[in-house]
Amino acid sequence: MDWQELEAFRTLAHELHFGRTAERLHLSRARVSQLIRTLERRVGAPLFDRTSRRVALSPIGRQLLDDLAPHQLGIVAAFARASDAARGIGGTLTVGFSSPMAGEAVMRIADVFRARHADCEVDIRELHLSDRYSPLRSGELDLALLEFPVCEPDLVTGPVIFRDPRVLAVSSLHPLAGREAVCAEDLRGETILAIAGLSDYFLDDLVPAHSPASRPLQTTTYWQELLTLVAAGKGVTVCAAQGARYYPRPTLVYLPFTDSPPLTYGLVWPTTGATAMVRAFIEAAIETTAGVPALG
CATH class of the missing domain: 3.40.190.10 (Periplasmic binding protein-like II)
Incomplete structure (x- = not known):
């Protein structure tokens, strides 16, 4: 399996726009389209529903994204563990949330994170819906759990944590x-x-x-x-x-709604902010939500 195909798929799944995906991956739009078509041939079914105005995940594409997330983020977690072993993790991680259910999920993840990293504390703060990204960009927050899609070139989207109808x-x-x-x-x-x-x-x-x-x-x-x-x-x-x-x-x-998919919520952090603590929190989030049925 070609890693570049998977990265193109994951990025397009979050961006839902070929142009922005090409910019994030520093590839041409034609190359992104080629990678997605190749992956779709491997799977044997369309991963995206495409029209002249919109790109959306197909049901099979959504399933593939969910199934891949623990494996792709597992690589990040492996490097986080290596970094932990080399220098340890300590200090305060500041995590934002945008809705009550997101706040509850952050608290559950924080409990797992604290149990693994006794020298760390988690500071949890609410994000204002009208200005969700500024606290991440200013450094006030290390990462946040909020509604997708997030298509910002200076922010990274991680795994989907839950869905709500x-x-x-x-x-x-x-x-x-x-x-x-x-x-x-x-x-x-x-x-x-x-x-x-x-x-x-x-x-x-x-x-x-x-x-x-x-x-x-x-x-x-x-x-x-x-x-x-x-x-x-x-x-x-x-x-x-x-x-x-x-x-x-x-x-x-x-x-x-009878004909519209659920809203998705996932982790987001600055492209320059993937510290060892952030990666460890992401790992805790994946393991906390593994096996938990998605809402809706």
């Missing part, structure tokens, strides 16, 4: 509120609310691809403010199913 939050008085589920077509004509500051590529992924609505029409800075606007009937929002658990309101209804 994609849902539509509507007012309890909304015409859709009595439904058991919705599809992307139901967004037609709706005002879609979103957090300000999210990148275009993230919004493209958040709102179901085959939805008639290609962009949110209104943004706000704070999550609780956004939910208040939804409850007041000012619009609807696409979010993760954990919202029903952590942000229940009698004036809100969370409806699952």
